[in-house]
Amino acid sequence: DVKVTQSSRYLVKRTGEKVFLECVQDMDHENMFWYRQDPGLGLRLIYFSYDVKMKEKGDIPEGYSVSREKKERFSLILESASTNQTSMYLCASSFRAGRAWTTEAFFGQGTRLTVV
Amino acid sequence: DQQVKQNSPSLSVQEGRISILNCDYTNSMFDYFLWYKKYPAEGPTFLISISSIKDKNEDGRFTVFLNKSAKHLSLHIVPSQPGDSAVYFCAAIIHGSSNTGKLIFGQGTTLQVKP
Numbered sequence: 001d002v003k004v005t006q007s008s009r010y011l012v013k014r015t016g017e018k019v020f021l022e023c024v025q026d027m028d029h030e031n032m033f034w035y036r037q038d039p040g041l042g043l044r045l046i047y048f049s050y051d052v053k054m055k056e057k058g059d060i061p062e063g064y065s066v067s068r069e070k071k072e073r074f075s076l077i078l079e080s081a082s083t084n085q086t087s088m089y090l091c092a093s094s095f096r097a098g099r100a101w102t103t104e105a106f107f108g109q110g111t112r113l114t115v116v
Numbered sequence: 117d118q119q120v121k122q123n124s125p126s127l128s129v130q131e132g133r134i135s136i137l138n139c140d141y142t143n144s145m146f147d148y149f150l151w152y153k154k155y156p157a158e159g160p161t162f163l164i165s166i167s168s169i170k171d172k173n174e175d176g177r178f179t180v181f182l183n184k185s186a187k188h189l190s191l192h193i194v195p196s197q198p199g200d201s202a203v204y205f206c207a208a209i210i211h212g213s214s215n216t217g218k219l220i221f222g223q224g225t226t227l228q229v230k231p
Contacts, residue, residue: 004159031217040125042223043160043205056218090159096217104150104206105219107159 003027006091013115019078021111023091030096032074033105034058034066036087043090049074050096081115088112102107119143120208122222130230135185135193135223142187146208146220151180151191154203154224163204164191194228203227 024064025032035043035058045058049068063085069076074093078085089112094105096106121140125180129135139149148170166180173180179192193200205218206222218225 033177035221040223042122043221045218045220047220072134092159092219094217094219102195103166104162107152107161112157114134 004091004093004106004108006089006111008111009109010110011113013078013081013113015115017078017081017115019081019113019115021076021078021089021091021110021113023074023076023093024072025074025106025107026072026094027072027093027106028091029106030071031105033092033094034062034064034074034076035090035092037090037110038087038115039093046076083115086113086115118223119146120220122204122206122225124225125223126226126228128228128230129196131198135191135196135227135229137191137193137198137204137227138224139189139191140187141189141208143159143208143210144187145170146212148209149180149189150207150209150219151178152205152207152221154205154225155200160205192194193227196227196230198229201227201229 004025034046044060047066048056058060065077088110090110091108092105150154150165153163154160164175164178166182182189202227203224205224
């Protein structure tokens with residue numbers, strides 16, 4: 001059974017804290033993604049990784065960094081959390097385009113982060 | 117710049133009727149399109165997809181239509197059921213071994229199906 005697991009469902013952090021969101025997939029996918037979902041704005045891509053140690057900025061990378069040391073794990077780091085980073089964070093993974101035609105992404109259950 | 121756009125934030129239909137969700141895109145290099153469904157407090161789940169070499173793909177009550185010349189796709193749900201009430205996201209991707217497969221999403225449309 002396909003699985004993308006995010007480490008926390010709900011998280012409350014203080015302004016200025018360093019926050020780590022972890023995501024693990026068990027499908028041997030090359031691609032992993034971090035999105036945030038906000039009302040009226042849809043799913044906005046923060047960062048994308050297409051291989052171990054490889055990353056690409058998405059549409060809204062400011063204030064975030066990522067780490068991909070192993071194929072199955074992709075971490076999102078909020079260097080200094082701010083209240084405007086309160087959001088639903090979604091991790092996803094997929095095969096790299098070219099390896100498989102159906103490159104649908106599978107999502108984790110999401111992490112609702114509140115920064116106070 | 118929003119490459120995938122869903123211009124209708126919400127849609128309300130009666131149970132048993134047809135729901136039509138629309139999506140427009142600007143990048144002519146997109147060659148594969150997907151629809152996802154999302155319930156509150158859950159991750160999106162894949163619903164249906166279509167390759168750019170086709171103009172229609174059907175799966176049960178769900179049909180996706182693609183008009184490449186207009187850079188427009190739509191999702192039809194017939195008949196609509198109350199359990200279909202959710203947020204629907206359109207997404208697009210560029211294939212090819214030289215491309216990594218970055219998935220770009222639209223803003224989403226909230227569908228409400230009334231009993």
